[in-house]
Structures are given as structure tokens and as C-alpha cells.
Amino acid sequence: MSLVKRTAEQLITRILRARGIPEQRWPELIKKTGRGMILLGVLMVVPLLLIEKVALPVTIAMQICYASLICVGVLLAFDEKKSKGRS
DSSP, rough: OOOHHHHHHHHHHHHEEEEHHHHGGHHHHHHHHHHHHHHHHHHHHHHHHHSOOOHHHHHHHHHHHHHHHHHHHHHTOOOOOOOOOOO
């Protein structure tokens, strides 16, 4: 899981660096991006609920997108790092 998280963070930091955003804001924006990915993942399921007949390959692709967005979003949004004072 850390490989997926690290890769996603590297991609996001490259985009933030290219846009000229200061490094102090990166952790906040990475968490915000993770929350956005969770919401986007939930929105991937809505068409499957609204449309009665969807082709099987489309259903499978949307479910894979849903699962990957939710997983990566949770990894980024809920990053719990131990502080130095805690053991």
C-alpha cells in the first residue's frame, strides 16, 4: 500500500510544483485531493444506479475506477503520522 500512496503523492507533488504552489501547502492540498478522490469515486457508482441496462464492460470499468479512487483517496485523505511525542 505504501507504494501506491507514495506514487500518488509524487504525482500530486509534481503537479503542485509545476503550478508553483509553495511546499508548505502541499500536505494540506494532498489531503484535500484525497477527499476529492473519495467523492469522485462515489460519483462513479451513480450512473450504475440510475441507468437500468449498462453493458458489462462498462460496469466493470466503472467499478474498477470506483475501487481505485476510493482506496487511493482514503490513503491520501486520512494520513495519520505519529507525532514525536507519542510512542
